[in-house]
Amino acid sequence: MHEMSIAAEILDQVIEQAKVNNLVRVSEVTLEVGFLKQVVPELMIIAFESITTDTIVERARLKIVEVPSIAKCNECSYSFEPKINNFLCPKCERADVNVISGNDIILKAIFGEVKE
Amino acid sequence: MANISVVTKKRILDTNDQEAAKTREAFKEAGLFAVNLISSPGSGKTTLLEKTIEKLNPEQNSAVIVGDLETSRDAERVAPFAKEVVQINTGLSCHLYANQIQESLKGLNLSEIDFCFIENVGNMVCPGEFDLGENAKIILLSTPEGDDKVAKYPTIFRAADLVLLTKCDLLKVLDFNMDRVKEDIYKLNSNVKIIELSSLSGQGMEEWLSWLKDNRTSFIGAKAKFVTE
Numbered sequence: 520m521h522e523m524s525i526a527a528e529i530l531d532q533v534i535e536q537a538k539v540n541n542l543v544r545v546s547e548v549t550l551e552v553g554f555l556k557q558v559v560p561e562l563m564i565i566a567f568e569s570i571t572t573d574t575i576v577e578r579a580r581l582k583i584v585e586v587p588s589i590a591k592c593n594e595c596s597y598s599f600e601p602k603i604n605n606f607l608c609p610k611c612e613r614a615d616v617n618v619i620s621g622n623d624i625i626l627k628a629i630f631g632e633v634k635e
Numbered sequence: 636m637a638n639i640s641v642v643t644k645k646r647i648l649d650t651n652d653q654e655a656a657k658t659r660e661a662f663k664e665a666g667l668f669a670v671n672l673i674s675s676p677g678s679g680k681t682t683l684l685e686k687t688i689e690k691l692n693p694e695q696n697s698a699v700i701v702g703d704l705e706t707s708r709d710a711e712r713v714a715p716f717a718k719e720v721v722q723i724n725t726g727l728s729c730h731l732y733a734n735q736i737q738e739s740l741k742g743l744n745l746s747e748i749d750f751c752f753i754e755n756v757g758n759m760v761c762p763g764e765f766d767l768g769e770n771a772k773i774i775l776l777s778t779p780e781g782d783d784k785v786a787k788y789p790t791i792f793r794a795a796d797l798v799l800l801t802k803c804d805l806l807k808v809l810d811f812n813m814d815r816v817k818e819d820i821y822k823l824n825s826n827v828k829i830i831e832l833s834s835l836s837g838q839g840m841e842e843w844l845s846w847l848k849d850n851r852t853s854f855i856g857a858k859a860k861f862v863t864e
């Protein structure tokens with residue numbers, strides 16, 4: 520369910536980018552997925568395939584690059600890699616952090632045929 | 636035909652976030668405090684709204700926006716208490732989008748409203764990804780759901796501005812480890828406020844109402860300061 524709602528957003532962005540860049544067909548999409556988004560790559564690929572049917576993105580390969588998470592403690596500024604269930608700063612033992620990486624999904628690149 | 640590679644840096648969900656930012660601006664303008672209520676189905680969101688709005692009346696006016704896959708039953712339940720009610724049927728979508736909130740606000744006279752309660756679609760995962768322009772995300776966990784749910788759905792609890800542990804009247808018949816739940820929340824978000832609540836017995840209601848009023852006051856106070864600066 521989660522992957523499905525995100526896949527719909529990705530498709531919108533891909534189609535928009537394709538239009539802007541005169542692509543008539545998209546064959547590959549590269550996505551950066553932050554660890555904290557808890558996206559299951561296999562499920563995302565299935566969701567993406569099912570949603571791209573009958574669009575210029577049909578049968579495009581979805582490449583997912585996973586980005587690890589980094590949190591920075593608001594108390595002592597120490598940076599660490601949190602676990603999904605544990606954001607405690609190893610120094611302060613409190614979870615009061617700013618997530619500086621791993622909390623985004625970014626469309627990195629699309630590859631396809633351009634109109635001549 | 637030539638093949639080309641297009642390099643972008645587009646954040647997915649940017650469009651939704653931009654819509655949400657517009658809504659947040661409109662709320663600020665109108666001086667109303669908006670909350671997004673998120674939980675699994677049946678954890679007591681609508682019941683709490685009925686009780687809450689009844690208590691806020693007549694001094695404060697409330698608007699309710701309810702998202703459900705189908706039916707307008709929740710809207711009918713809160714209608715006797717709220718000044719404005721909008722039901723959104725999301726059909727297949729398991730969460731609300733910012734633009735649906737924008738649409739809902741169109742018919743409302745925001746300046747007459749003090750609190751806007753958005754009851755999201757019952758789901759502990761997707762609503763967390765979609766900002767609606769609210770001032771606070773409130774996560775409800777009802778005690779019968781079990782004390783392992785924070786550990787199972789950590790992301791939504793990390794995003795919370797307030798956690799309501801609901802149906803606490805049932806604690807005596809449940810094997811629910813309150814310390815474990817609080818500890819699990821502390822590991823994700825050590826600053827978040829937690830209120831033990833029961834819409835049935837009234838436990839925690841005063842604390843909840845104070846939280847709402849205090850947060851609205853500081854939000855509006857911030858606005859007043861902003862204007863004079």
Ligand SMILES: Nc1nc2c(ncn2[C@@H]2O[C@H](COP(=O)(O)OP(=O)(O)O)[C@@H](O)[C@H]2O)c(=O)[nH]1
Pocket residue numbers: 674675676677678679680681682683757801802803804805832833834835836
């Ligand atoms: N024992 C008890 N039951 C409650 C309480 N709050 C709600 N319920 C019941 O839980 C069920 C689901 O409540 P509802 O408000 O519709 O949940 P929602 O799906 O989150 O809106 C209903 O049968 C309510 O009567 C409470 O504080 N204590």
Ligand SMILES: [Mg+2]
Pocket residue numbers: 680681682709754
């Ligand atoms: Mg409800």
Ligand SMILES: [Zn+2]
Pocket residue numbers: 592593594595596597608609610611612
């Ligand atoms: Zn620290």
